[in-house]
Amino acid sequence: MTKLSFVTITKNSADRIEGVVKNALGIGDESIVVDTGSVDGTPEIAERAGAKVVEFKGEFDYSSPRCLGDKTATGDWVFHLDDDEVLPLHYRRVVRELADNENFSLIHAPQYVPSYGFFTRLPRMYVNDGSKHFEGLVHEWVYPFGSATSGDFMIENRKHNVPNHIHLENKISRPRLAERELEDLLQKDVPSDKMESAKQASRLMHIFQLSPRFERVIDKRMNAIYEQGINSGDPSPFMLREVAYYLAKHLNDGRFGAAIALQAYDLGKDVLDPVSLGTIAELVYRYDSNKALEIVGSGLSQHINFSLLQARAKVCQVLGQGMSAEYYFEESRKRLPDNPTLDVMSRLYVGRGLDGIIDIFI
Structure with missing residues (x-):
């Protein structure tokens, strides 16, 4: 049977870490807790509950501790579960079946966020063979793209009880992290590599969500990425998907976004995964419903x-x-x-x- 490891990053969660670990071990085979500097006994409680605890010592961001957890985990797959989340045990069969499905290497987890009143789908579960990893100082995401589907389970989110716990405990300003990541990204050349262009477009979109005041410079860079891809004659369909989403959802240019989404589909219909196809259909359906x-x-x-x-x-x-x-x-x-x-x-x-x-x- 495929071995599944759960990874949780935490700080000062002594009041709930035992439940998080037991939840993980009720579904998976291993619980990895990445502690980012607790002073309330969280690591000791996690170890007593059955977790393997590793200490993250670097400057905090939202990806580095997760990557440390992946390196520590011995499972064939990893599932990232925050310390204010629960995955109900009755989804054990569904999750284990997904881990045994060789058609996909990344699973997006549905989640309802009561404090904000919406559902979201985040990449949380993937093959732990070094081919995928979290990246981004803020609004972390799993790269490279591809081979992804959505899981038929739902994470229970308890952030309305513990608001923004991790970055509050680590005294992190998410907008400042986004600004720093943008500065780092703009120092790089516009990528010619197909997957790198998709990743950079994705990072720009996530940065914009937290720092819309940088719209002009983000828009300029996003356009340069798109033009580079088109001029190469072989653009990444995943890059086109990200540009289309950015245009439609953030710049409210749904028609242009739909046109680029159709480009993505026409170029990549043989390689695009169910998650990508669902996103493209959502962008296209108002303008070309039959194609959608x-x-x-x-x-x-x-x-x-x-x-x-x-x-x-x-x-x-x-x-x-x-x-x-x-x-x-x-x-x-x-x-x-x-x-x-x-x-x-x-x-x-x-x-x-x-x-x-x-x-x-x-």
Whole structure:
């Protein structure tokens, strides 16, 4: 059986680290706790609960401790779970089956954030063979892109009880980290390597989320990355996906974003994974719904997941195929009877209409 390690970065979480470790060991085979300078006995409590504890001694950012955890872990796969999160034990079978699925090397974890009132999907679980890693001082992400799908489980987020715990404990200003990362990135040349161009576009987009005041310089660099890729004659479809998302979601230029998203699909339909295809379909569906339906179908042929069914629901609505909120839930439940997001969303949002429901899932 595939060995699964859980990695948790923490500081001063003596009141809950035991539960985090026991949660990890109830699903996985190993719990790695990366302590970033606790003074309340957190490491000792974690060790008594069964974790292997390693101390992170460098300057704190959001990726370096995670990478240290990966190097310490002995599992074939790693799952990153924060110290204010819980993965309910009844998802053990689903998670273990994903670890045994050789078609994908990265799993995005659905998560509902009560304090902000939306769902999100973050890359949390991946093959621990050195091929993937977290990168970014802030808004950390897993690179390189590719071979990713969404898991049919849901992390329970408790950040409304422990707001922004890690960076408060480490006295970190997220906007300042974003500014520093942008400064470092702009000192580099515009990348010619395909995967590096995708990664740099992704980092710019995440930096913009925290520091929109740098829109002009970010926009200029993003355009340079896009032009470099197009002029090369062989642009990365993952880079095009990131540029399209940036244009549509942050610059509110949905039509141009959709055009570039279609470029990404046409160039990379043979290499794009279900997560990428779902993102592209979400960007395209208002402008070319039939093409979006084709893109969703391509993703579903690889792996049926909630994100793709969600995108298909939007397309069907635009096409006038009568996809009401209630029908959408019923149809999705048939395809994914155990998916937990359906229960939460139907309980919270049925009655608001389909747009009110699925637009909060970002």
